[in-house]
Each structure stands twice: as structure tokens, then as C-alpha cells.
Amino acid sequence: MSTSDPHPQTVKPSFRELYNVLLDDLGPQDWWPADGPFEMMVGAVLTQNTAWRNVEVSIANLRNAGWLTPRALAESDQTTLLKLITPSGFMTAKAATLARLSEWVLAHRDAEIAGWDDATLRASLLAVKGVGPETADAIAMYVYDRALFIWDAYARRVMGHVWHQTIPPYETARRRFYDHFVSSRFTVAEAQELHALVVRAGKRARTEGWDWLDVLPPSQSSSCQRQDLYVRMTA
Secondary structure: OOOOOOOOOOOOOOHHHHHHHHHHHHOOOOOOOOOOHHHHHHHHHHOOOOOHHHHHHHHHHHHHOOOOOHHHHHOOOHHHHHHHOHHHOOHHHHHHHHHHHHHHHHHOOHHHHHOOOHHHHHHHHHOOOOOOHHHHHHHHHHOOOOOOOOOOHHHHHHHHHHHOOOOOOHHHHHHHOHHHHHHOOOOHHHHHHHHHHHHHHHHHHHHHOOOOOOEOOOOOOOOOOOOOOEOOOOO
């Protein structure tokens, strides 16, 4: 079953062109900040609707308590878990999600998951109550090494400015621009780097506007044969 939009749009610059410009300007971001795959997974849940600095405090609390393992979280006392992750906010929902996701990890060995295609992995993650599309894609990319584009708020804002259009909500954007992303043939490492670069660009725009990203090359494969593409954007 195709995950792409049945009526794709022509977009330029391409994901690859944007990646090259951002990497040249911002440099490697060395994401995701975590000591291992499961910690990445926990961070993907805790970072929902909060700043990363708050997530770091919660993860440190879990580590110090010896609870940063799937078994510990699956069998955790929810009252204690709530206290440990309080800095991340929305504690009740996140504690329940962490417990259910830990049970999912224990139920599915890495060797089993390695045999799943992207759609199967995504569907299985989304079946875990509390795991939404953005969290599922982050886990799939950073924990299970799938080359994806994460259409979070930063990505929709950045791509909206670059492409001069309103980017639709997460799932619609994912389907509509899926083929464009795939055509850029990102490795997993590059896809991870692109996500980090886009987030960094979105944060930079908050304080500096978009003039620093004022020139992007035209896509040679685009049917829109503009000779130049000057993207001068205002915050």
C-alpha cells in the first residue's frame, strides 16, 4: 500500500538541496542526544510538548533511580514514575505511555523488528496507546534506523517558508511529500542529520529571522524551470 499522496505536488528546492545548504551553514548536529537506543525511545516520549532541557532532567532522574530499562519501566510503580518525570510535564499520560512502550519493546526482539518493513514498524508503534505519528517516526528513525522525514512543527514551518506554501498537518504532509523525500535517497545517517538541521534552523529563525537562509539552488528535475530561487523569508 502506497504511503504517498495520490496527487503529489512539485516542490523545489529538493530535500537534498536543503540538506546541503543547512549542513554547510550550520554544520553537523550530532543528534540524537542519548546514551543508547532505549534512552532515545524514552526521550522521544518525554519531549512531547516540552523543552529538551526538561527531558534531560527527567532522564537523569530515571537513570539515577536505575529505571532506564524496558523491564524497570514496564514494571514501575506509576506514582514513583510520575515524580521522576515531573520536569517533562504531562506526567500521567507520559508515564502510562512509557510503561506501554516498554512492554512493546519486551514483546518484540530486535531481530524480529529488523524483518519488518517501514509500514509494519510504524503501524506497530502507533498501536501503542500514547504513541503518535511524530513519536513513532522519531523512534523508527533513531532507534530502528529507518530513513524518514519527521514533519514536526519545526519542519512544517521551515518547509513552508522554503516552498512558499502552507504545509498541512503531520499525516497529510507525510503522504503528500513522501515521494519527494524518497527521491533524494537519504541514508539513515543523513535523514537523522536532516531532522536535526531542520530543528536547528527553526530555532535559529525564532531569533534571527530567515535572511541567513536566503539562497537555495533550483532543482534541475523540477518541471518549474525557474533560473534562480531566492528564498528571502521573514519570521
